[in-house]
Amino acid sequence: MNKSITLANGRTIPVVGFGTWQAPQGETTTLAVCTALETGYRHVDAAAVYANERYVGDALRSFLNESGTPREELFVTSKVWNTERGYDTTLAAFERTLKDLQLEYLDLYLIHWPASPSRFADWETVNAETWRALEHLHEQGLVKSIGLSNFYVQHLEALLRHARVLPTVNQIELHPGQLQPEVVACCREHQIAVEAWSPLGTGRMLQNQTLAEVAARYGKSTAQVCIRWSLQHGFIPLPKSVTPERIRENIEVFDFELSAEDMALIDSMPYCGGSGLHPDEVDF
Ligand code: A2P
Secondary structure: OEEEEEEEOOOEEOOOEEEEOOOOOOOOHHHHHHHHHOOOEEEEEHHHHHHHOOOHHHHHHHHHHOOOHHHOOOOOEEOOOHHHOOHHHHOOOOOOHHOOOHHOOOEEEEOOOOOOOOOOOOOHHHHHHHHHHHHHHHOOOOOOEEEOOOHHHOHHHHHOOOOOOOOOEEEEEEEOOOOOOHHHHHHHHHHOOOEOOOOHHHHHHHOOHHHHHHHHHHHOOOHHHHHHHHHHHOOEOEEEEOOOOHHOOOOOOOOOOOOOOHHHHHHOOOOOOOOOOOOOOOOO
């Protein structure tokens, strides 16, 4: 399995990203991102609402300065938060994020959540205006690729009616028990790569008996099985950890392969927990 894949716009993206949702404000996050980069992760997934981009940025800056790794070898993502939807507000939010991350450009910038019909009469226009700002940033070369997060089929299809630059990625919650086949099929139809947030179900998968049994067959951990399952589906998993040994464990997923039977067994697992967040139901 390749460690990177090519997006529809020709750019490459490392297939395992380092998640930073729920990483704290402070040095713990800087140390975790430094550990990830030193361990070999080349893809960091950030967002303004995680309120830790400054600390992620400290790690990126110190790693780039100290390792001599060229900036082009890193893939850094951020997302515009819901309170900043719209053209001008998105551009301003992007500037703050770029400053916090201490970078000259981002590899990927996403709309974090769609404005949904359940909360906005003009949801389609709101999303189109936010997208127009991302297109502008893309044209300026400040963002190499642009994409979406938490867009389900109706949000995605509506956005595609307005987009001049096509989204390259849709980042959705995906883990055993939450396969989201309709959204995934819609993304595939439009050559949109699928990123998996919370590939460990924010840790909830790790107590699951079926997954533990599969893991034992390969001499791997349950976390590694979840990440490998995600990769074998062609998703781009973004496991988060601030614990050095787990950070290392979560990227050691290229030396084994789940059999077709074990893939099918995991696919058949019922819903066994997750964030419970749905874009048409969230109140933020
Ligand atoms: P921590 O950050 O304290 O190490 P997800 O990526 O699905 O959102 O899951 C993140 C959660 O899973 C965090 O609570 C993280 O804890 C925990 N976690 C991440 N990797 C592992 C692992 N390899 N083993 C056990 N727990 C893990």
